Amino acid sequence: MxxxxxxxxxxxxxxxxxxxxxxxxxxxxxxxxxxxxxxxxxxxxxxxxxxxxxxxxxxxxxxxxxxxxxxxxxxxxxxxxxxxxxxxxxxxxxxxxxxxxxxxxxxxxxxxxxxxxxxxxxxxxxxxxxxxxxxxxxxxxxxxxxxxxxxxxxxxxxxxxxxxxxxxxxxxxxxxxxxxxxxxxxxxxxxxxxxxxxxxxxxxxxxxxxxxxxxxxxxxxxxxxxxxxxxxxxxxxxxxxxxxxxxxxxxxxxxxxxxxxxxxxxxxxxxxxxxxxxxxxxxxxxxxxxxxxxxxxxxxxxxxxxxxxxxxxxxxxxxxxxxxxxxxxxxxxxxxxxxxxxxxxxxxxxxxxxxxxxxxxxxxxxxxxxxxxGGPVITPAPWTRAEGTGSALGGGPVSPLTAAPRQLGASTTVSTQFSSAAHSRRQQPTTFPLAPASVRPTSFAPPPLFAPRGGAAGSTVQTRATVTSARAPPRDLATDAEGKRTVADLGGAAALSSPFGTLPAVGSGHQAERNQ
Structure with a gap:
């Protein structure tokens, strides 16, 4: 051959x-x-x-x-x-x-x-x-x-x-x-x-x-x-x-x-x-x-x-x-x-x-x-004490986890310079004022992976013209209704270096137009 x-x-x-x-x-x-x-x-x-x-x-x-x-x-x-x-x-x-x-x-x-x-x-x-x-x-x-x-x-x-x-x-x-x-x-x-x-x-x-x-x-x-x-x-x-x-x-x-x-x-x-x-x-x-x-x-x-x-x-x-x-x-x-x-x-x-x-x-x-x-270095929790020592983060082997700490505010990522006594102090819980009932709560949902899809079939030209004249100046097509960038547009180095180009947003236009 x-x-x-x-x-x-x-x-x-x-x-x-x-x-x-x-x-x-x-x-x-x-x-x-x-x-x-x-x-x-x-x-x-x-x-x-x-x-x-x-x-x-x-x-x-x-x-x-x-x-x-x-x-x-x-x-x-x-x-x-x-x-x-x-x-x-x-x-x-x-x-x-x-x-x-x-x-x-x-x-x-x-x-x-x-x-x-x-x-x-x-x-x-x-x-x-x-x-x-x-x-x-x-x-x-x-x-x-x-x-x-x-x-x-x-x-x-x-x-x-x-x-x-x-x-x-x-x-x-x-x-x-x-x-x-x-x-x-x-x-x-x-x-x-x-x-x-x-x-x-x-x-x-x-x-x-x-x-x-x-x-x-x-x-x-x-x-x-x-x-x-x-x-x-x-x-x-x-x-x-x-x-x-x-x-x-x-x-x-x-x-x-x-x-x-x-x-x-x-x-x-x-x-x-x-x-x-x-x-x-x-x-x-x-x-x-x-x-x-x-x-x-x-x-x-x-x-x-x-x-x-x-x-x-x-x-x-x-x-x-x-x-x-x-x-x-x-x-x-x-x-x-x-x-x-x-x-x-x-x-x-x-x-x-x-x-x-x-x-x-x-x-x-x-x-x-x-x-x-090697895997990532994990900071031991403060309640996992080394055998034979009084330190929470001693130099010896860490004892198996038995129960979660009962102290309020105890941290699981503390520095080794603190002793276990520092974690035994009770802390006052932090309080936050409640918002008035008339205030609409803010959503903590993550940004959408993709922008909403385009408008439904059957929208008339007259309706689109009315929406276009009434709406604010159109935002970038790579933004959602609130003007936020979507995850699809923030793909990072892998998406940008792809020979197939950056990932396009699915759907475009203003939210009012997309809902028609």
Whole structure:
């Protein structure tokens, strides 16, 4: 099978720019270059991205170029192909897909942890430990059967283990997001670099391997309920993933009947979800979320209602991925770089790139795990006393919560400089004067998510003319009846950076006109 060509939308999406001209130069090339057997001895992959200053080296690194090339080639490989379309399946493809399927089967065998838990179930750590126990022998067997030189295999194993285990979620924070999805693609890049996978495997890497990985992560979400990592809420494309939509949109390109607007039909999505990654993701959203689709997934709803073709959807999703995932320090700071797979070297010269973390000891990356993945520091309540001390916030372990404080005005976020005696003083309750009965109470309802819809059908031109002449000067169409901005117009950075534009307000005009 010859090398796959990259379609026109890829060329347009990767036009040279000041920040990424070097990294996009390889977009139309073959898969990442094979590694020579004489590669230097590897070690545990290191963290290189710490601050915004590291983004420029990251964008011109060999790792970024290999990652971008791999994603674009996989996107092109599944254009117009359903999940069960026949394609070559090499032994490594079947092996990786089989291991992921086995890992998915272990999820149901792990007993869930009981007791109060803030977010994800702690049993996820037990499942991930079982995966970690099995992945080492599996990786070695995979490389041996693929004919990888033993010396090179020892060099690449630390990278493979890190990226595979990091792709399922954080055991410290009990969360999962686009950065973990990125880790799985890094795992595929490493295997492509040492030629475990070839160009002939590209379609199967999406429809067999990546699909199985997505199925594992969805099962993890259903059972362990991991918190979305770095979620932008409704203003993000998805709480957990992005590439599944990119590959899925490419699958739907050129479809005879399905259009982006077809995802609004729940019945149509359910029937075709097994065949397309994009539709299976929409179906998964309906399983996890309730309420109107335009409220819990406004960006996907906007794609369905404003983008005319799947080609434009694919290009837009790729542009969005480069900005919201590959270009964000909070996401890519979790990447690790080695000397064989993900390389922190200049794409053109091959020289090592600078990093703000240069000079750190080898073991400092391990110490970063609690910092990067640790949960928020929670101030203990003042009535939770340390064992053997009289201080409410002593240095020892905090005793379990037994009962709420009975003192009026006791605070749960007090500073450590106050003693427990400060919380025992009774405070006089604060009173507020009641408003006169004639004063209409003020509503404390939050601002509307969307402005009211347009006027009802049947309004006459004469009535509208009367309203227009009698009303005050029209307000901005992005305001509600009281002139307040709606939440839809305040979507924040995620909405503003969307390649599909900012979210339009649903409905327009003055309240009096809209009520006609």
């Amino acid at each position: 010859g090398l796959l060509s990259v379609p026109d939308f890829v060329s347009a999406a990767n036009s040279p720019s000041p920040s990424s001209s070097s990294s996009t130069a390889t977009s139309d090339s073959a898969m990442p270059t094979a590694v020579a057997v004489s590669a230097r001895r590897g070690r545990t992959p290191r963290r290189k991205i710490f601050t915004e200053q590291d983004l420029a080296p990251w964008l011109r690194s060999s790792a970024y170029a290999d990652l971008e090339t791999t994603i674009l080639r996989l996107t092109a490989a599944v254009e117009g192909k359903v999940n069960d379309a026949p394609c070559p399946e090499s032994a490594p493809v079947r092996a990786v897909a089989g291991f992921l399927s086995k890992a998915r089967g272990w999820i149901g065998r792990i007993p869930l942890a009981q007791g109060p838990q803030r977010f994800g179930n702690k049993a996820f750590r037990d499942w991930l430990a079982k995966v970690e126990e099995a992945e080492g022998p599996f990786q070695r067997s995979l490389l041996v059967k693929a004919g990888v030189n033993p010396s090179l295999a020892e060099d690449i194993l630390p990278e493979l283990s890190f990226h595979l285990l990091a792709s399922f979620g954080s055991p410290q924070r009990l969360d999962y997001g686009t950065g973990h999805e990125l880790s799985f693609v890094c795992y595929l890049v490493c295997l492509c670099r040492i030629r475990v996978f070839s160009e002939a495997d590209e379609q199967a890497l999406v429809t067999r391997v990546f699909k199985e990985y997505i199925d594992v992560c969805r099962e993890v979400q259903k059972v362990f309920r991991l918190e979305p990592a770095g979620s932008k809420g409704v203003w993000g494309l998805d709480d957990h993933q992005h590439l599944v939509y990119l590959f899925g949109a490419s699958q739907l390109t050129g479809h005879a009947t399905l259009r982006p607007s077809s995802i609004l039909s729940v019945a149509g999505v359910e029937s075709l979800a097994p065949s397309y990654l994009f539709l299976s993701s929409i179906s998964h959203i309906h399983e996890l979320k309730c309420g109107p689709f335009h409220e819990h997934s406004p960006l996907l709803h906007q794609i369905a209602t404003t983008v005319p073709s799947w080609t434009k959807v694919t290009k837009g999703l790729w542009d969005m991925y480069k900005v919201e995932v590959l270009g964000k320090v909070p996401v890519v700071q979790h990447c690790r770089f080695g000397e064989v797979g993900m390389r922190w070297t200049d794409t053109d010269s091959g020289e090592p790139l600078p990093s703000t973390g240069d000079g750190r000891a080898d073991d400092e990356d391990a110490e970063d795990a609690p910092v990067l993945d």
